[in-house]
Amino acid sequence: MKAMKIIIENPSEGEEETIILRCRQPDERLLQFLNNYNSEYTNIPGYDHDKMTMISYKDVYYFESVENRVYAYCEEKVYEVKNRLYELEQNYQHFDFMRCSKSMILNIAKIDYLAPMFNGRLEAVLKNNEKVIISRQYVPYLKANLGLSEGGK
Amino acid sequence: MKKFFDSFIHYFAYITTGALIVAAIFWKFVQKDMSVGILWEIILSGVLTAIPSALILNIEPETKKGIIICWVSHIISIYSISIALLFIFKWIEFSVSAILLSILAVSLIYLFTAELHFYSDKRHTALLNDALHQRYSKDNEK
Numbered sequence: 429m430k431a432m433k434i435i436i437e438n439p440s441e442g443e444e445e446t447i448i449l450r451c452r453q454p455d456e457r458l459l460q461f462l463n464n465y466n467s468e469y470t471n472i473p474g475y476d477h478d479k480m481t482m483i484s485y486k487d488v489y490y491f492e493s494v495e496n497r498v499y500a501y502c503e504e505k506v507y508e509v510k511n512r513l514y515e516l517e518q519n520y521q522h523f524d525f526m527r528c529s530k531s532m533i534l535n536i537a538k539i540d541y542l543a544p545m546f547n548g549r550l551e552a553v554l555k556n557n558e559k560v561i562i563s564r565q566y567v568p569y570l571k572a573n574l575g576l577s578e579g580g581k
Numbered sequence: 582m583k584k585f586f587d588s589f590i591h592y593f594a595y596i597t598t599g600a601l602i603v604a605a606i607f608w609k610f611v612q613k614d615m616s617v618g619i620l621w622e623i624i625l626s627g628v629l630t631a632i633p634s635a636l637i638l639n640i641e642p643e644t645k646k647g648i649i650i651c652w653v654s655h656i657i658s659i660y661s662i663s664i665a666l667l668f669i670f671k672w673i674e675f676s677v678s679a680i681l682l683s684i685l686a687v688s689l690i691y692l693f694t695a696e697l698h699f700y701s702d703k704r705h706t707a708l709l710n711d712a713l714h715q716r717y718s719k720d721n722e723k
Contacts, residue, residue: 529643537717542709544702546652546695547638550709563641571705574712 432458461522474500474507483507485523489554491516491533503556526569528552528562536573588635595697596634597627599690607686622670626663633658656691663687 432451439445447462474483488500493513500507509516517525517533528534534552543551548564562570600623637655642648664683666672673679 531643536713539713542706542713544699544706546699547641548698548702549641550702550706565641570709574709574716576708576712 472500472509472511474509476505476507481507485520485525485535486537488525488535489538489556489558490528490535490560491525493531501558524573526566526573528560528566528570530563532560534560534562536570584639585635588639589631592634592638592694593627593631595694596630596690597623599693599697600627602693603686603689619670619672622666622672626666626670629662629666630659633662659691660684660687663690 432455449458449462470485471482472485472488474481483500483502487502489503490501491509491513492499492501498509498511498513498516500509511519513531513533517527520533523535524537525533525535538554538556539552540555540557541553542562543553545551545561548567550562550567550570552560552562554560604619604623634655637651637658640647640651642651664680664687667683667686668675673683
């Protein structure tokens, strides 16, 4: 498929922000991305005991499944979310989230730097100084996500 | 199965290269009358040590304890196989100094292989860090 030209224009003062897609046959991936962009998934209901808070996906560092419960880890706070891990993976794969182990989905945008570990694994040091392990099985997905190889999703 | 075979080839290449380097040093400075048959023995030892490496190092334990158990069992299996082969192939005679020398030789091969892996991982990680910083540098500037 031929690469599409991307033009970003600044709207004039007072004009509404709009995405205009000018193409003959819209690519399915592009439509999916745009649907997700405008979708309900940008905010996730998170539970802190009995209190419910809407968390922006941008604030989530990673999702982790612990004993059949799924938690969203933000900079300092941790919220329980009612979705299953695979649902979160599907919903947020276009938002820089990727599976990094069987029980974790990581927000790549929150990685400060990566460090090698023995046995092909990577240690991701996050922007809040927390450290998480990227399993060897998922390293090719990270590479693909960062445009370094053809494998992965 | 494919994953195991890929890992096997990978470890076989690394271990055999390490064993050849150690054998060349040994040949040069210690024992100068080694036969060509030693090359086949090195290849066989490469195969026999690559099998447990591909099996054990492909397990990805989630806990720290699991990681330690994996590494300890890998080290024990590699040392046991290597030292047994050293006696079977009659590369060394049964004595304390010979056992110590063989442990040193196996350690050199182990360190060589581990260092090669670590160097390669470090290089890949540097590329990933560059890509990561390029993609998110705009976010950091905000």
